[in-house]
Amino acid sequence: MKGKKTFRAVDIILLSMVFLPILAGIALKVLYVPAPEGIDVTGAFIFFTAELGFASIPITEAQVNSWLVIISVFFLCLYLTHGIRAGVSTRRQLAAEWAVEKCEGLISENMGEHFSGFAPFIAAVMVLSALSSLMSLFGLFPPTSDLNVAAGWAILVFILITYYKMKCGPVNYLKSFAQPVPFLTPLNVISEVATPVSMAFRHFGNILSGTVVSALVAAGLQGLSHALLGWLPGKLGEIPFLQIGLPAVLSVYFDLFSSVLQAFIFAMLTMLYVAGAFDYETYSKRKEKKSNKSVTYGG
């Protein structure tokens, strides 16, 4: 009985640590970030600038919020996997197993068996991206509507793509730019660079457009309700009654649907690009050649 009680206390602590970062984010926003005047899209608010001598690094709302999301996801994982045992199926354990199985199924379906180790990375990208975008549901600044965050992830994917292209040898990698004819090399270089740029802009643009449209609609409804209901006496005339309802409907599309869809698309594109960058046949041929060489030299 006593053991069960401590078990519960740990659960409560872990679960509260999932939601505490969000509350901390709300508190930070209420305390430090000034309220926008009218329609104003200014990007992330800079909390303070860290002076490092050679460079000054601004610590922005986007960075703080993405760290809050990371902490939240970390404790969510701890909560889901805490007290996991073989043979015992609690609700949590089933949820965790379902998530892992789904992710591994997605990987093996889209990337093949060779990339089965990619499941944690793809799951991390997906969850981080989805929860970052969903921060806007709490009225917080979604980190993904800052181009720096999305561009950082896209650069990570670009490095992975280049790594898997390099696996077939640096010579083959350089040769691939001159395919199918050497005349097309500049275009190939541009399309190589366009991959991370388009990934970053796609994610950033979708989330930012949602934020902008929501801000425009909210401001428009405020103006409209002032014009229509401004005659109401006293404080009653200042309350924007028309803002009730419609922004919530928009929020279902722009915040919920779009966020989750963009996270899925980002993860999906990561999988497809990385899997497409790896040429298994050339790789295995090269490996075979290498092992043959080493055998002849060794013998």
Add this chain to the structure above:
Amino acid sequence: MLELAIGIILGCCALGAGLAMIAGIGPGIGEGNAVAKACEAIGRQPESRSQVTTTMLMGCAVAETTGLYALIIAIFLIFVVPGRFVRLLVENIH
């Protein structure tokens, strides 16, 4: 004179943003085509519904890219560029 210059900057930025969003036509038509074909495919083979939907969403996301480039340019033109230019103008005059 300064007011006129600022007015021209703001007006031209707004016009440019509007013109940039003409690019929205392309993804609109493209995604419409994609969804139409996906509907046909699901009608023909209802059992492949989930795969067709996933592929369609991916295709839509990729087709959307050009429109999003235009959107980002339009957003920059409305919210970022005028402030910069006006500040530059005011600094140069004084």
